[in-house]
Amino acid sequence: MNYLTKLTTTLLLVLSFATFAQYKPNSKKISITGTILEKGTDLPLEYATVVFQDVNEPEQLTGGVTDFDGNFNFEVKAGIYNVRFEFISFKTLELKNQTFSADKNFGKVYLEADIAQLEGIELIAEKSTVEIKLDKRVYNVGKDMMVKGGTISDVLDNVPSVTVDPEGTVALRGNENVKILIDGKPSGLAGINIADALKLLPADSVEKVEVITNPSARYDAEGGGGIINIVLRKGKGLGLNGSFIVSAGDPESYGVSSSVNYRSEKFNLFSNVGYNYRTSLGNSTNDTRYLNDNNETTGYIDERRNNERLNDGYNANFGAELYLTKTLSWTNALTFRNSITENPDNVFFYNYDASRNYLFTRNRFNDQRGDDFSIEYSTNFTKNFKKEDHKLTVDMAFSDNRENDYATINDQKLEDITSLFSERTTNNETQNRSLFQVDYVLPLGKNGRFEAGYRGSFQKNLTNFVIDSLNNGFWIRNDYYSNLLEYNENVNAFYMQYGNKINKFSYFLGLRFEDSDIDVNSITSNDYNTKKYNNFFPTATFNYEFSESSSLSLSYSKRINRPRGFFLNPFSTYSSNINIFRGNPDLNPSYTNAIDLGYLKKWNKLTFNTSAYINLTDDSFQFIRRESGNFVEGIPVIESTPINLAKEYRAGFEFNINYSPFKWWRLNSNFNLFRNETQGDYSYVNFEGETKFQNFDNVATTWFTRLSSKITLPYNIDWQTNATYNAPQSTAQGKRLSITSINLAFSKDVLKDKGTIAFNVSDLLNSRKRRNETYILGVSDSYSEFQWRQRQLTLSFTYRFNKKKNDREQRNNYEGGDGDFMG
Template sequence: MKKIKSVLILVLFFTTLLSFAQAPQGPAVPKIKITGKVVEKISKQPLEYATITFLIPNNPKPVAGGITNPNGEFDIEVKPGIYDIKIEFISFKISEIKQKNLQKSTSLGMISLEEDANQLNEVVIRSEKTTVEIKLDKKVYNVGSDLMVKGGTVSDVLDNIPSVSVDVEGNVSLRGNDNVRVLIDGRPSNAINIAEALRLIPADAIEKVEVITNPSARYDAEGGGGLLNIILKKGKNQGLNGTFIASAGYPENYGLSGTINYKSKNFNLFTTQGINDRSNPGNAITNTNYLNDNNDITNSVNESRKNERLNKGYNGNFGIEWYLTESTAWTNTFNYRKSNGDNVDNVFQNNINGDGSFDYRRNRINEESSNSESVEFATNFTKKFNKDGHKLTIDGSFSTSDDLNYAIITDRATNTTLVKFDNTINNQTQNRNLLQLDYVLPFGKGSQFEAGYRGDFTELLTDYKVENDGVINRNFTNTLEYKEKVNAVYTQYGVKINKFSALFGLRFEDSNIEINQLATNDFNTKKYNNFFPSAFFTYEISDKSSTSVSYSRRIQRPRGRMLNPFSNLSSNINIFVGNPDLDPAFTDALDFGYIKRWEKLTFNTSLYVNKTTDVFQFARRESGDFVNGIPVTISSPINLATEYRAGFEFTLNYSPYKWWKLNGNFNFFRNETQGNYVYTDFNNNEIVQDFNNTASSWFTRITSKITLPYKIDWQTNATYNGPQNNAQGRSLGVFAANLAFSKDILKDKGTLSFNISDVFNSRKRLMETYLPQFANSYSEMQWRERQFTLSFTYRINKPKNEREQPRRNQGDNEGDYQG
């Protein structure tokens, strides 16, 4: 394992050094600046990533070039001279300007490209969109060309993205920070359990994922670690287009999904439908030694568990994008998700005496059934005015979600004939309404003003009941009502002067939170309002390299399980208890970035520093209760004083040959926690736990995609999460790898893919916990065991890897300041 880790690190650093070795050398030569804008001929919509190439007449070798930004604009420096200029975009006719005499900085004006009907009908495409696009302020991960996620879910997609990690329970972290805001089409997910919802949406429904490590004031202030914006497919090409995927796997895993759209001059109809039947077996162990005041072992409990998770789910949406005029579009989307699941959690506890002899075994079987349903209606109205970039957007989202979990817990032990039965019912209902208005006004030369409003209103009712042998247990029965009303306004001003750009923003959020425990008549209201400033500065060193510095202030509000003081009883000696008195945590984030592009390599690096106050920390303590002489341990979240986080990361995209693509990501971070946890134990003694702790860790991932003979694609990725210490123990390092192959068939209209998730069956959470004079423990948790999946993709009027035309309403880039 150590050799594998060393190889990974060496490969990543070698690629970094190679990138610098390829940097052009020599003295600076005076150049002139050539600008312009590339648009679609009919709709006049800008074409992002159009290629502009400068050639010396009668010489096929390019001497300069570049690509357009999201506004279709380009800005390229060349030496004075006479050039042939070629403008290209996939599925459009090439435009050429012959023998253009350029002796001073010149604008080529608006260049219109015409759709090429012949190319649209061809299967062979001249170039393929890269899997990861690296930009200065964000990374954009394009799902279509990733073999690893065929037949998978959103969780599988996120776990393949640079800078992003998904732990064994489906929790998402960004650069090692789990305080991440997950958005779907720019809106917060309406799911009660976001980790479960991400496992329900098929990977094929996703067009791309935006990773924004330091968001501006335009975005919701939630998420101290950054934002992940999942963009769903809506279909863009003219006429009827579609993609269908069928998959089967082992352990038992079946899925069928399809995305289809029909686009005309006046409207675009689109839908994505998906069903799945999944089996996700898992396992866990927790071995605990209980200690006396002298830290000697008094007794031990070795706990093991096997999970058999079965889930049947449906995810579907249907929408229409209506082009009212050339400059006005109205989009309405209806989303529906439903799932039914069964989870048998079989727990064995071997009780060991202090001398190491076996005492007795306890067996707890938790048979859980779950039903989840979510309905959402979303609407978007976009009005574009005469001036390019001048627009008004209005968004609304209205949703309701229900999660019902029912469990029967059977408890047997070899030292007694008594059999106990516990029933738990957890019924959660959530209603969420979201209103948003954004206005963007460019003015002057390189200046832009933006302002907007956002109202987010959520009500979550959690009804939790526990019965012990038919008698309600009042200690674990409660109805928790959570109401959140957040009203926000923001404004931003951006300016670009030559190669320098600046964006200043200020967001104000008024929060009104109600946390009501109806069973105990405990009502708690928290009201607070806060300003969230942001500032971004960018300097273009050249047309291929830029540097930046950015600052933003963020918030993390506790929700759901973190607040609920009642939890499940799958283990009767290790219990999680929420804390309804948790306060929000605030983060100040500073980020320094640099990006450099060469012909075959893109290198992006950043140095970041975060300071979080009232940070959440999980603390373990004795409850004072015992089960057959075994002390019950409670784990609960608390507000700890301050956390300092600093680190650096780099991301590489490297294509040494046309048949080989590499991308790698390395992240190193250091956490320093300052604070004490003071509480009164069951003996009325004041206990002080010192949480001062300094820990370092690292994370790396490398992905290789190779085209083999006979057009077989082979993709491999390997990930390593380094060990990390905390105030009560440490997490151990974990290595995991995935493997995938694909082959086009049926004249390239179909694709067969085979992938193996977690090749070495090594993806687990490994923890060591040290609680002096109480207990030491070691635990392993594997949410999903190794999985094999075979999938078949069939395309209708949609060539493989075809670059779709831009929508008139590019909602995922609304308000991005380009300068």
Template sequence: MKKLHSVITFLLLVTTLFSFAQQKQQTAKVKVTGKVIEKSTNQPLEYASIYAQNTKNASIVSGGMTDAKGEFTFDVPAGVYYIKVEFLGFKTVEFKDKAINSNTNLGTIAVAEDSKQLDEVVIVAEKSTVDIKLDKKVYNVGKDMTVKGGTASDVLDNVPSVSVDADGNVSLRGNESVRILIDGKPSGMIGVNVAQALKQLPADAVEKVEVITNPSARYDAEGGGGIVNIILKKGKAQGLNGSVTGTVGYYKNNNINGNVNFRGENFNLFTSIGYNNSESPGNYTRNSEYTNPSPGSPKYIDEKRENERQREGHNANFGMEWFLNKSTSWTNSLSFSKNDGANPEDVNFYNYDENRNLLSIKNRFNNQTNNSRNFNYSSNLTKNFKKDGHKLTADISFSTNYDNDISTISETTLNSGSLPIISGTLNNQKQNRSLFQTDYVLPIGKGQFEAGYRGDFSETLTDYKVEENIDPNTNAGTINPLFTNNLQYKEKVNALYTQYGNKVGKFSYLLGMRFEDTNVDVNLLTTSDFNNKRYNNFFPSAFLTYEIAEKSSVSVNYSKRINRPRGRFLNPFSNYSSNLSYFKGNPDINPSFTDAFDIGFMKQWSKLTFNTSAYFNSTKNSFQFIQRESGTFVDGTPVIESTPINLATEYRTGFEFTLNYTPYKWWRLNGNFNMFRNETQGDYKYTNYLGNEVVQNFDNVAFSWFARVSSKISLPYGIDWQTNATYNAPQKNAQGKSLGIASANLAFSKDVLKDKGTISLNVNDVFNSRKRIFDSNLPQAITHTEMQWRQRQINLSFTYRFNKKKTEKERPVKNGGDNGDDYIGG
């Protein structure tokens, strides 16, 4: 572990120092600006390359690359230049003997498509895996070979600042209070169970991921830790084109995903279809020492669990973008996913006395099956006015999700001759969600005004039932009222926002205010316990940026956030795999509020982009998971329950940096490092099963960090080699600590069939080390837990592209669903 830590640290330091050493001092003379658009659509062309060479002194070379608005700027000494604008798939535009003696605007440059692909442009136009911007980081999935054949959960685990633990829980900068969006919207699929939904979404359906650590007022206020926005693939290129990717794997991972697009003059049709059939073995170990066991009860219990998640899934998306006229487009899409699976769990409990003598072995076999269905319809209307950037968008979406689990649990004491005890669980969930949104953008001089409305309405119904002592002959049993309930959750959120940004010299600002009215019903139908919670809040945001130099800037940001409890956080019972420890939701938990501050610095060189930030979050009513005795016993052994509560205050302070470095054309490096301090303050009081009041002090200060390095090297014979390494350091809390975990992914790929096909081989979790390891210290028990959701996975994939180049630049879709902040005061 120490060696890995040293290697990662050394690599990051050497990379940074080496890059800085290569930089030459340049004296800016005059500024060259302009904008590049596509001639056929008048749309901005991002990542176009601008090259300028002095005709009298060939050693003086400069240039730049266009941003999301198609704009570029760079500095050159005064003189006469040969300038060319180029992008793969488009004809090169040239300016010969162009005199640049003062600040010069080349105007709007329209480039036309070219059927001939220029090989020498490929290196210039190739998009880096991670694009770093001041307000967000954009991770381009198409360049990552290590996620081929994987899921959206694998994709997020490679994104800078994002971590995914062994349970599939997503955290941003170490904070699990993160909002997950799909195409800028809270998908019904995501709303029920985030971790499970991400494991059902294939990685090949994801185009890119946006990480927004401190969102502006335009975004949902949900997510105290920030927002992770998953952008799905949509067809954009002219004519008929598409691709198909097939994967086989060990352990079993057979899937095929395809996307087809047909773009005409007035419309764009796109579709994607996928199929997956996989088996993912996992394991779980929990060793417990009970401090004061009942007479005759075990002193030590070692729990060993093996399971195999089996899934067969289908997903499809159909859509059409209709260009009503030159300024108006209407996009409609319909998506469907179906997933059927099983998760047989074989659990053995080894019971020992105080001398570690084996008393008995109990086996608990949980035969779990599940199925889910997800439907989603969305529509977007975009109206662009005459002035560049002046537009109005309207979005609606409707989604329905069904998620049903059935388990039959058989418990037997081995070698005792006793008959098995059979019980069963039923967990049915249904969610309906409706979303209405409109956004208006108006450029005013150099500034920009925005305003909008968003209405998000959802209803979730959870029916959970536990049946015990089932007769194998009649299938009749006894309902356990402690674990049987019917929960209805309704949420209505109406929001209004406005923001204005401008740029004055080198200083820019973006000020916003969001108002959200929340109306929540949490109803336990089984016990007729109805609770309504209504609150409305203002969420201000402020972003200030100063350009120190042409490609160097510093920013100070603030926003107020909210984190609403949902799903398993509220369900009074949601797991029955182990009868000695389980998770229990808390229907009385309240939302938490976060004040988020961020100070950032970004610097770009020709081969290096460096972004760093220091952040501070103060959260009131923060969610914390506590473990306590439930008051029930199994053969004299106390059952421990884990549940979320509102703890008084949480302070999170941290520092992170992200860098993209290209030392050579054949080698690209991405690095991300995050270190944070987490402090909680608060006491938890409860009355135990004996009627005694128990006070637990949760005052705790914890330091932790994680680092991720990704390296992509172009080897001889057209082979690409990519390696990702991640380390999550240990972290303490008031009831124990999680141990440090290191893991790595490895991938190779090669283009074949004249670059129409690509073969990829990847190994996910090379050292089979990605686990969640946790030690806890409770008054009743001292435990050591290890959980591995999926063991090492090897995948072989083949992608075939028709009428579409591997490095082809796709046309931006006029779709307001991304809900991105393209404008930050400039």
């Protein structure tokens, strides 16, 4: 049977379900179940079809399609049938003249890849870029032209419900307290600073991104806003296959990457190797009006900054999956990345008096350079037992990260060459992480499932930040800004959960216990903080299926957000000496209770997913700006620092739409409206011994939306447009203004679809800037703009061998979790 016939049969099956339900209504109905797997690997085949053809009435067809785990479950009337199990590029398994008078469970059905068919396959339909499921959204990177030649940060900025601000901070539904996983677990590949690492890792290494807004007990309790799981590519195609990508862009950037794997019945070898040279031009503005205690103007400073960041790095991943037996597999992978960075930061401070009369200009040039190296070894054992879905998995991972940054700073008044003074900074960070994880799944009864597991995460971080000042030819350590910070985190977690399905209603109940032992030691200032606490984190998910295309879900989870990195480090940057960021080593974790009500509806050309959510957070992190008591030539130094604030209430509504009005046009849209309320007061004693009070009670309502359109033009040229708008939002000390950005991309398949040429423009209007208005009574009134990266143009070429553009991508070793059980 050719492939067009198979695809047509699949579509006819869907249409026949409704009519079959009305056909001979008095006939006895029986249940047909089973699982379709790939022979030799035991990997489940999603979207495989089971066709029942009535022997007496051959025109009558019924059957079903497998889900994510390869399972099928449908009803037919009792009778005699010819049965076919089919999947594109696999040999069809056919059973003729089978009599069915009672419920039938086929158990495990194995299909074998058809090598001859693999070489001639031609698909009519293309899997949508964004898959909307009730518990999560899956973003398939391979079909998106926007990110060719880009980074993982660019990938996330195209994912529904996810935003990435100009500094690289990731937020989910506007909430920055989000946990980022790689292949379902915390990964050393992400490095010490997750935002910086995501801007360095290439987009080509990502297969898909999973957004989980309300995770189950199986996942880390970390991340009050939810979880973003980045799934890396691991080829699964039979034999030797892969792809190569080369790219070049303006501002100057170029790269090359490859993804190659070889698979047999006994093993699968996979690799991803890439090199990138990327230049990013950035700039910022900060105009400040300084005030006295009577709120009168004392002067002005207009700050202008230009950056020309350079990243020169490579990454590589090598792995082997061994099929030891039909039920036991062992996977090992080694991943490492290295990058050399340069960030010359040129800042001009234009000073004016209270009447806006020009006084002088100071220039501060920060020549920053660094190197970053990460290596991780991971191993996985997966044991499948005789009973379907009964399995045990064991994961271990060990990583080492080193980030070294050096900078020389020259500061002077342009009108006075004798005012030159020089400083240098050294920021050395190391991180060692170990991860041990065991997960056990036990099916109970017809639809029940019990899960239990353990995860131990252990990490040690050491940050040494030193500032030296040049004095009479000698470098003198500045002890006020220098600091040695030690951060140790040991978290042991146990979980169990149970789920079942009763007719159209299903549920999943879980409980997670985490024991945390954390040390935050500011060694230089002799400030030692030990945090020991343990918590229970309950989760619950309920789902009701109105029909195959319509369902409703309600979920609850308790989450934790532990402060890390620059949130804790008293000093980790010194690019400006009058606007300082200072971490708070005594920050406590915040806790969030999250409730989510979701509805999913599917039509032939449209999928609609909407949800309403409420997050209640205790001890939430808030950034305050205050006077430090230090002055630079009479100018007060303003510090920004995070604190624990009493309460945060976040409630919102969002919807996602996938719509294909025509075969040549696909639309994806995401809209999120939320209200954020904070309640809390803050007081501190300033350098003059005065107690200052700040009220942080604030209510802000804002929204953001994203629209993605993909159109096939004449000559099979694909045109994709992404437009994003973030509405303004008030804060406790001012206002965050709106951000608008548009990305464009065009692509064309060449060389008989073995190659693809793509051209994309990131930030077409050059308008992606973070803009803030900040007002502190009796201190300052300021307006700031920050643009991390200016408009970028990229041209790329992809070449595939032994692999068609639309070949199916089989699932990773990472298991998606209980969401698929619920569906």
